[in-house]
Amino acid sequence: MTCEELLKALNDYVDGAQLTEICEEFSQHLAGCDPCQVVVDNIRQTISLYRAGQPYAMPKSFEERLQQSLKQRWEEKHGGSGASATFG
Amino acid sequence: MENQLLDERTETDLLHEAKEGNFAAFQQLVTKLQPRVYGLTFRILHQAQDAEDATQQTFMALIEHIADFREESSVATWVLRIATNNALKILRKKRTVKMVSMSEMASEDSYSDVPHPEFIAPWSQTAEEIAQQSEVQEELQKALLELDDKYRLVFILRDVEGLSVRDTAHALELTESNVKVRLLRARLILRERLTKKFGDALQAMIPDHKHS
Ligand SMILES: [Zn+2]
Numbered sequence: 001m002t003c004e005e006l007l008k009a010l011n012d013y014v015d016g017a018q019l020t021e022i023c024e025e026f027s028q029h030l031a032g033c034d035p036c037q038v039v040v041d042n043i044r045q046t047i048s049l050y051r052a053g054q055p056y057a058m059p060k061s062f063e064e065r066l067q068q069s070l071k072q073r074w075e076e077k078h079g080g081s082g083a084s085a086t087f088g
Numbered sequence: 089m090e091n092q093l094l095d096e097r098t099e100t101d102l103l104h105e106a107k108e109g110n111f112a113a114f115q116q117l118v119t120k121l122q123p124r125v126y127g128l129t130f131r132i133l134h135q136a137q138d139a140e141d142a143t144q145q146t147f148m149a150l151i152e153h154i155a156d157f158r159e160e161s162s163v164a165t166w167v168l169r170i171a172t173n174n175a176l177k178i179l180r181k182k183r184t185v186k187m188v189s190m191s192e193m194a195s196e197d198s199y200s201d202v203p204h205p206e207f208i209a210p211w212s213q214t215a216e217e218i219a220q221q222s223e224v225q226e227e228l229q230k231a232l233l234e235l236d237d238k239y240r241l242v243f244i245l246r247d248v249e250g251l252s253v254r255d256t257a258h259a260l261e262l263t264e265s266n267v268k269v270r271l272l273r274a275r276l277i278l279r280e281r282l283t284k285k286f287g288d289a290l291q292a293m294i295p296d297h298k299h300s
Pocket of ligand 1: 002003033036
């Protein structure tokens, strides 16, 4: 496996595919090629970094408006008997 | 007490009760899903008002279609797909120069023009440590926004939201192989950009393209 081939197979490896054949060739290459190993690590870190944050909290005021609109729409659709719609 | 009981129900349980007309269960389901729906639409649209519109449309659509949902995927996956569609509609309206059509650009993707890594260096901190720093989230969103829509959307759904390749393909109406090619590109571009910021220049390496 060349660096080029490794690059193209990167997704499956990063995603932890159970393709042992690819994995073996991959591991062999990585063991002897520091730059590719670091690229793989960098990509994993990049993904972890994006997953680590939950930065976009919904504004409270919108949450209230949303609940109101949904309730209204629900009642229109379900006839507004509101049997179980009173708490929450 | 009743609320506590509700909290222990899974999204699937809540879905079933909502299907039977239980609004409290529906509300609970919305509460569970809204951080992901809002987060996803915000990442795609990068504007609070637009993200709110897309989020509201998504849950309104949920009321309309909940009874017909056949549960071939998890409820979260289904709702994120609806959210993606709504966000894309808004995005298309805003893109005056170039229309965002995911499938129209589909055929040209191949592995042949995948960018080669240039700056290669181990990061000096772990992703978890970096994530704690203020301003990092803004930096991440900025990097994401510099990507073409077609790469950005795939990365958001697959890597940020954690959908499978299959579900990502479904949500964006792409083939799975196209998702993979775009994902590789997105990952490599973001890796390059973030490594320039977080990589340890003292340990930088020269890419060895002739190595076999
Ligand atoms: Zn290599």
